[in-house]
Amino acid sequence: MKTFRFTLIASIMTLTLFTLCGCQQEAPQVETSTEDIPWVVDRFDDIKVLRYEVPGFENLPLQQKLLVYYLAEAAKCGRDILFDQNFKYNLTVRRALEDIYSKYEGDRKAAEFVALEKYLKKVWFANGIHHHYSNDKFHPEFPREWFEPLVGKYAKERLTIDEKLLCDIIFDETLYASRLNQTDGVDMVTESACNYYEGVTMAEVEKFYADMVDPNDPKPISYGLNSKLIKDEKGNIVEKVWKLGGMYSEAIEQIIFWLEKASSVAEGSQKSIIDALVNYYRTGDLREFDRYNILWVGDNTSNIDFVNGFIEDYGDPLGRKASWEGIVNFIDSTACRRTQIITENAQWFEDNAPINPAFRKKEVKGVSAKVITVAMLGGDCYPATPIGINLPNADWIRKEYGSKSVTIDNITYAYDKAAQGNGFNEEFMLREEDRERIKQYGKLADDLHTDLHECLGHGSGQLAPGVKGGELKSYTSTLEETRADLFGLYYLGDEKMVEIGLIPSTDVAKAQYADYIMNGMMTQFSRIELGKNVEESHMRNRKLIAEWCYEKGKKDNVIEWVKQDGKSYIVVNDFDALRRLFGELLFEVQRIKSTGDYEAGRKLVEDYAVKIDPEIHKEVLERYGKLGIEPYSGFVNPDYELVEQDGKVVDVKFVGKYNFIEQMMEYSTKYSFLPSIN
Ligand code: ZN
Numbered sequence: 001m002k003t004f005r006f007t008l009i010a011s012i013m014t015l016t017l018f019t020l021c022g023c024q025q026e027a028p029q030v031e032t033s034t035e036d037i038p039w040v041v042d043r044f045d046d047i048k049v050l051r052y053e054v055p056g057f058e059n060l061p062l063q064q065k066l067l068v069y070y071l072a073e074a075a076k077c078g079r080d081i082l083f084d085q086n087f088k089y090n091l092t093v094r095r096a097l098e099d100i101y102s103k104y105e106g107d108r109k110a111a112e113f114v115a116l117e118k119y120l121k122k123v124w125f126a127n128g129i130h131h132h133y134s135n136d137k138f139h140p141e142f143p144r145e146w147f148e149p150l151v152g153k154y155a156k157e158r159l160t161i162d163e164k165l166l167c168d169i170i171f172d173e174t175l176y177a178s179r180l181n182q183t184d185g186v187d188m189v190t191e192s193a194c195n196y197y198e199g200v201t202m203a204e205v206e207k208f209y210a211d212m213v214d215p216n217d218p219k220p221i222s223y224g225l226n227s228k229l230i231k232d233e234k235g236n237i238v239e240k241v242w243k244l245g246g247m248y249s250e251a252i253e254q255i256i257f258w259l260e261k262a263s264s265v266a267e268g269s270q271k272s273i274i275d276a277l278v279n280y281y282r283t284g285d286l287r288e289f290d291r292y293n294i295l296w297v298g299d300n301t302s303n304i305d306f307v308n309g310f311i312e313d314y315g316d317p318l319g320r321k322a323s324w325e326g327i328v329n330f331i332d333s334t335a336c337r338r339t340q341i342i343t344e345n346a347q348w349f350e351d352n353a354p355i356n357p358a359f360r361k362k363e364v365k366g367v368s369a370k371v372i373t374v375a376m377l378g379g380d381c382y383p384a385t386p387i388g389i390n391l392p393n394a395d396w397i398r399k400e401y402g403s404k405s406v407t408i409d410n411i412t413y414a415y416d417k418a419a420q421g422n423g424f425n426e427e428f429m430l431r432e433e434d435r436e437r438i439k440q441y442g443k444l445a446d447d448l449h450t451d452l453h454e455c456l457g458h459g460s461g462q463l464a465p466g467v468k469g470g471e472l473k474s475y476t477s478t479l480e481e482t483r484a485d486l487f488g489l490y491y492l493g494d495e496k497m498v499e500i501g502l503i504p505s506t507d508v509a510k511a512q513y514a515d516y517i518m519n520g521m522m523t524q525f526s527r528i529e530l531g532k533n534v535e536e537s538h539m540r541n542r543k544l545i546a547e548w549c550y551e552k553g554k555k556d557n558v559i560e561w562v563k564q565d566g567k568s569y570i571v572v573n574d575f576d577a578l579r580r581l582f583g584e585l586l587f588e589v590q591r592i593k594s595t596g597d598y599e600a601g602r603k604l605v606e607d608y609a610v611k612i613d614p615e616i617h618k619e620v621l622e623r624y625g626k627l628g629i630e631p632y633s634g635f636v637n638p639d640y641e642l643v644e645q646d647g648k649v650v651d652v653k654f655v656g657k658y659n660f661i662e663q664m665m666e667y668s669t670k671y672s673f674l675p676s677i678n
Helices: 012-017 063-074 078-085 090-103 110-124 144-155 163-171 202-210 251-267 268-283 286-298 331-343 346-351 396-402 409-419 424-428 433-456 473-492 497-501 509-522 523-527 537-552 575-595 598-608 614-627 660-670
Strands: 042-044 047-051 228-229 239-241 304-312 323-332 370-379 386-391 404-408 559-564 566-572 632-636 637-644 648-655
Touching: 012 110, 012 648, 042 110, 042 660, 047 110, 047 239, 063 251, 063 304, 063 370, 063 637, 063 648, 078 090, 078 251, 078 323, 078 370, 078 433, 090 144, 090 163, 110 144, 110 660, 163 614, 202 660, 228 598, 251 268, 251 404, 268 286, 268 304, 268 497, 268 648, 286 386, 304 386, 304 537, 323 497, 331 370, 386 424, 404 409, 404 598, 409 632, 424 433, 424 614, 433 509, 473 497, 473 509, 473 575, 473 598, 509 523, 509 537, 509 566, 509 575, 523 537, 523 614, 537 559, 537 575, 537 598, 566 614, 575 598
Parallel strands: 047 632, 370 404
Antiparallel strands: 042 047, 228 239, 304 323, 323 370, 386 404, 559 566, 637 648
């Protein structure tokens, strides 16, 4: 379910981090005119900010361009909501910092001011004073004594709280230390700084909602999704609902304004979807939100699509309250054609899989996943961005009406571009020819591998009679990911792929194989602390496959460790033999699954997937650390402008924006509708 994120970019090939069913697609055509603009537009602390392109926007018909434009405006209007949801004083802090930042008359190159700029950038990026990923409060690198007088001088006008309190919030490390505290045994509600609850305890919250829920309702309402829970003056626990006329009304009013504009240019069924959403924003009625979701998930034909609302609950320690987000996109038709080709050939792939024929599916259906191009990111999708969306979240709607799963191609394309030239492949990949192939085919190979993994791999094969599934217990997900990955790896190097026009040559597979083995046996360890084991199932499966093939191919030197200038490298000497090994392992892993052979499965995982050689681990961490690659990324948005002629809109123009500070200041001026305290 949910949006899936991609925060740690190690190499272009780590895009296989996907954990959900969605397929990655072909790189979009990029206009040459923007090629020389750097993909990384800003870097600070552990963050880099990238830009993204919106290929295909120009070719949309005017009606669709206008729809994008209006929905994009709506996506920008809820930014303040998210700041406030993340922490009740976030808007106060942000505004004070922005006032100081813009009015400051001192030396803007002085260390303190530079540190203030860095802190403000971090606050912008995280939509608040807590790290977007770790949830820990930022520690400013400028002194309080320097900062405090600046508040009185530059930020007094908009400040609605005591100056001392403002400084305590920023500088006192113990105050509001974590946005989200989910430590077992603590009162997660009172110990978390997020703004979903106030004056209530965890026990009170749990009781409040337990009393509301009807356990027999087949269509359970997502109670609490769109409100803050507080105690009123009389001590009663009440919800402050986020709706027109309720909490966040000023921003919601603007969102509605643009959604109604969008509705005025939308066609047929999409119009009713937007109208249902508007009605939900007006009433706050969660049944109406369900109705909107059902309409939305049923729409598979509109070229333009969007998400706008209170969607994901990661920010609430109790997983009930949803943060506001907005995203606007359209279908990437070239890329979608590819998953279609794969699913059309699904039966051929199944019939030719290197597994025991008894475990092949007689009739196989591929899952066709959609690929989209994002046109605007807002709220909790900005600047840190998901690479795919899988919604809605309500389980009963998913069961009854299905869900939409899409991957966002222009975002992964930008990640890929930004990763080129970060020195990673030069550091870890020994052979020039491997690096060249990755440059040329890296993204295509990675996309196709993911396509095969997601669209066919997971769905292939069948259980032997009497086997129910679940026999592999805690090894299930690692072995399942192993199976799907092997399916993808094996077929990526198949001539069939050339025949059906998905790859120009099997060199594409070589690019993937070299990288996969390197990642599985080395570079993925850069994300694991020294001394720790591999725990995450995708990481385990990569290690399992790489180590198994290394060992089985040892006598023929299929894969080899090479030492050069004191550094270790892992290289593939024989790609054909490696592909055969993938096939052999797939045969065995399929047998393990189909027969529920727990002992064999356990042994495979424990022998190959878990323990890291401490020497290699240490070396990888050192070499990776020296590259100085920021672990987190986000994006600046482009902009869109209406082109008018004789008082009539004749076109909508894409305008590239490449400055993080400018964009943040602009949003804080143009799209800031809420009071500092809500
Ligand atoms: Zn998978």
